[in-house]
Amino acid sequence: MSVREYLRSHFVQVALSLLVFGSAPLFLIILASAAGLWPDSSPHPVGPALLFFVTVWVVQVRHP
Numbered sequence: 258m259s260v261r262e263y264l265r266s267h268f269v270q271v272a273l274s275l276l277v278f279g280s281a282p283l284f285l286i287i288l289a290s291a292a293g294l295w296p297d298s299s300p301h302p303v304g305p306a307l308l309f310f311v312t313v314w315v316v317q318v319r320h321p
Contacts, residue, residue, distance in 0.1 A: 272316045279312025 263269060282305040289295040 275312045276316045279316075280309050283309045
C-alpha cells in the first residue's frame with residue numbers, strides 16, 4: 258500500500274481529524290497562555306486535557 262492510498266483511507270482520515278480537533282483546544286490554551294493572551298498565567302484546562310487524552314487514546318487503536 259502506498260502512502261497516498263494510506264492517507265486516502267477513510268480510517269486514517271477519521272483518525273487524523275479526531276487528533277486535530279481533539280488536541281487543538283488544549284494547544285490553543287497553552288499557546289495563548291505562553292503569549293500572555295490567556296487571563297490566567299498558569300491555566301489548568303482539565304476539560305481540554307481530558308478531550309486530548311480521549312482522542313489520542315482512540316486514535317491509537319490499530320486498523321484491523
